[in-house]
Amino acid sequence: MKKFFILLFSVLMGDSIYAQCVIKAELKDVTGDTAFIQIVKPDFTGIEKTETIKVKKGKFTIQYTDSKMRLAMCNVKTKDGDKRFSIYLVPGENGTVKGTTEKNQWDGSQFYQDYKELEAQTDPIQEKMYEVGYSYHSQVEAGANADSLQKIIDPIYEGLKEQLNTAKENFINTHPNSGACITILMGMKDPEKALQAMSGVAADSKYSYFVDYAKADIERKKIREAARKKVEDGKMAPDFTLKSIDGTDLSLSSLRGKYLILDFWGSWCIWCIKGFPEMKKYYEKYGDRLEILGVDCSDTEEKWKDAVAKHELKWKHVYNPKDSKVPEMYAITGFPTKIVIDPEGKIVKTVVGENPAFYEFLDELFK
Numbered sequence: 001m002k003k004f005f006i007l008l009f010s011v012l013m014g015d016s017i018y019a020q021c022v023i024k025a026e027l028k029d030v031t032g033d034t035a036f037i038q039i040v041k042p043d044f045t046g047i048e049k050t051e052t053i054k055v056k057k058g059k060f061t062i063q064y065t066d067s068k069m070r071l072a073m074c075n076v077k078t079k080d081g082d083k084r085f086s087i088y089l090v091p092g093e094n095g096t097v098k099g100t101t102e103k104n105q106w107d108g109s110q111f112y113q114d115y116k117e118l119e120a121q122t123d124p125i126q127e128k129m130y131e132v133g134y135s136y137h138s139q140v141e142a143g144a145n146a147d148s149l150q151k152i153i154d155p156i157y158e159g160l161k162e163q164l165n166t167a168k169e170n171f172i173n174t175h176p177n178s179g180a181c182i183t184i185l186m187g188m189k190d191p192e193k194a195l196q197a198m199s200g201v202a203a204d205s206k207y208s209y210f211v212d213y214a215k216a217d218i219e220r221k222k223i224r225e226a227a228r229k230k231v232e233d234g235k236m237a238p239d240f241t242l243k244s245i246d247g248t249d250l251s252l253s254s255l256r257g258k259y260l261i262l263d264f265w266g267s268w269c270i271w272c273i274k275g276f277p278e279m280k281k282y283y284e285k286y287g288d289r290l291e292i293l294g295v296d297c298s299d300t301e302e303k304w305k306d307a308v309a310k311h312e313l314k315w316k317h318v319y320n321p322k323d324s325k326v327p328e329m330y331a332i333t334g335f336p337t338k339i340v341i342d343p344e345g346k347i348v349k350t351v352v353g354e355n356p357a358f359y360e361f362l363d364e365l366f367k
Helices: 002-017 110-141 146-174 179-187 191-197 205-230 270-285 301-310 356-366
Strands: 019-027 034-040 047-054 059-066 070-078 081-089 094-099 104-108 241-244 249-251 259-265 290-297 316-320 337-341 347-352
Touching: 019 081, 034 059, 047 059, 059 070, 059 081, 094 110, 104 110, 110 146, 110 179, 146 179, 146 191, 146 356, 179 191, 179 205, 191 205, 259 270, 270 290, 270 356, 290 301, 301 316, 337 356, 347 356
Parallel strands: 019 094, 259 290, 290 316
Antiparallel strands: 019 059, 034 047, 034 070, 070 081, 094 104, 241 249, 241 316, 259 337, 337 347
């Protein structure tokens, strides 16, 4: 009898701790008969597991049972190729998503109703930001001067970023008890202030993975901000030692005597890969006065070595393990990031992103 009550208690507790979430999707552009749902790890460092779901005429159902909200990526086949979009799996909430993989609308229980309202306020601004960014890259690829164009584009883009942040702040201030607020924490200008405004949601264990990540990101940003002051132009580049591709230790300070490009990259980074042909050209052009040190980030050692071999990258390389503090030392916020260091070890210039202006700078430097 005692065992029976223990079992009954466990079942009842299980029902209260683990709640189901059901997502029903109806997407017009989906042509495949299978959807792959990738559950993102609690620390957002990669994919924890992948589930396969049957699709019939663009319709499929995702069922998730747990005590914690999770982020998932939904991968499907469409008439325009493979597409993916993000899904929030919230215990105890049911949602619907209709439309297409790129333009869709959420609805359902309270979380998804609030999320629908949030997207209505932020999506139009994000679309304008995308258009501005796409226009910039298209014009540069067509031959426009990157620096001149950037002076025009940057104020527009920064103004839109400010609008987006204001829209997010307004949503949190008007919906402080909505779980949908948790989805915008990571991209906010002042996430610490946002957490305080939504203290009730932040204290709910259901959202703890997102809250914990946001808190850790806040601390990382503080560290990066302090580091940024130490890696301004003219400052000595902080020394570090990492494993080279042959397994030996390689220190940054050992490469003095030539100009050095410190290239933070990853095999997963599309723009990093796109930039390699130009990097190769300039390595060949100025190889007598220039060295490159590639610092691989967020890859496994196997993927790192495979990428170096596949793209035939002839310069020096080191592997940056997960517990390394080197990206924080250099206040890295985007990929690729290229840092030019002079022969004495002082930082000359830092460029984030794949920008033709970087190579124009090298031509001026070595003219």
